Amino acid sequence: MSNQLKEIFTGDAPPAPAALAAKVRTLGPSMTRSMQRVAEAVAGDPAGCAALTVTGLAELTGTSEATVVRTARLLGYPGYRDLRLALAGLAAQQQSGRAPAVTADIAVDDPIADVVAKLAYDEQQTLADTAAGLDTHQLGAAVGALSGARRIDIYGVGASSLVGQDLAQKLLRIGLIAHSFNDPHLAVTNAVQLRAKDVAIAITHSGSTVDAIEPLRVAFEHGATTVAITGRPSGPVSQYADHILTTSTARESELRPAAMSSRTSQLLVVDCLFVGVAQRTYETAAPALSASYEALAHRHTPRTSR
Template identity: 80%
Template sequence: MLPPPAALAAKVRTLAPSMTRSMQRVAEALVGDPAGAAALTVTALAEHTGTSEATVVRTARVLGYPGYRHLRLALAALAAEQAAGRAPAVTPDITVDDPLAQVVAKLAHEEARCLADTAAALDTTALEAAVAALAAARRIDVYGVGASHLVGQDLVQKLLRIGLIAHAPADPHLAVTTAVQLRSGDVALAISHSGATTDVIEPLRVAFDRGATTIAVTGRPDGGIGQYADHVLTTASARESELRPAAMSSRTSQLLVVDCLFVGVAQRTYDRAAPALSASYEALAHRHGPHDPAEDHR
């Protein structure tokens, strides 16, 4: 299935950092002027970008199109969509002098675009396969460091509440030692925006070698993490800046993917997930009611 036109710009933003410089020039020309690019033949686009016809075709395939003809159709559709809409009213660049109201507006705009980009580019076939593996898993290990570990913890606490056995080891050495215990029927899920974090790749590799089903949530599907993942879920990120590093901007899209996984698993296991959720709500209900100080002394 071909990506929808709206996914084209999102895929370029997500995949461009991992492309060769010549492919980046082609990709930049595509999203910079989709209408103009759609009017060019493969030869003309190669000349326009100072590349080759083979580079143009490779770029089209990396973006999910069988060939340049399919890409041209998507470019024409994207140009039509852009013509019917309006350019965003705010820019993503945050400066040290921006008033907080402007910071809020810029961050909200970037977060929304990041979520839209991730949703547009997400491979739903890979998502379905990942959901099926998680729903049937005997045990689930989730690996991540820094901000990605926080996302992993979010997924684990949700899975625990619907009765699944899940862990998110914080210590990299512990992650490897627990991965050694995995086997066929288990799932290891690794989260890394860069796709190159050694402390995440190593336990995923061990789990892969042990026969567990492996899932990667990453902004760089061609990074080292991809070679040990049975299923890859690609995330987008907002523009990185001095005041907003990649770890912050990528967390938004990672959380979206985590929510998609959780809801998919809860749907698939509803008969046991619903009672488990009800039980967890009931067990915690007294902690969310009015607090009586006298109870502390009984």
């Protein structure tokens, strides 16, 4: 990640205009309802809000001036004046075509071509937001823990369990001992066996999935290094996570539930983890990966009859 993006998402400098919308999407769900109204207003109409005073935006959103200022600070700006400058910059970028406007939700009567275009845009935006918001220090620490782990347990349910299976399969192919659990009872009974050299990973978009949090808690209390992959870094899962990898909180709609949109960002984080571990363990990972490719190639090659 570039130094500019690190500054944007670690609070060392106010977010650049192009990153403002990503900040709103990522932090919106953790805001109070009144702060969400302010965030939604500035993301939906940056040009209009840039022309408003703090009092005007408070009246427009039915909130208070203090709420507007708190929202600006949560988004990474020292004050409302700085937020207004970013809004003006974002509006200028959108008018020039360098920053796309937020697309509308998919409608029941949308032509299939529009469905493809809207989904493609949302997928691209989700990946961009996740990459921009991913804390590379936390990612590096998680990669380091995985690289030296005796055993890796991964917990997830529903769509997150599919992501967990993908990560476990990737790690197994480079010679690491990794298991994915979607049965909460089995996950907890295995978590009891983890120790200091082990790693436990919980994948939960909401950050509050009990069936993923409970085994992570058990692993945490038994001394394992714990990692949370979540769209809600302030959620309950954070209590038991040594390292938190935040995914983008994509917009949910009637025809595109959260399970679909969250999986895209989770898979990006999983790929980042895998590549990072493969780099750290290249001397052993490369031969293991080659051996797995060779084994699969033999399996897929038709046998000749004698």
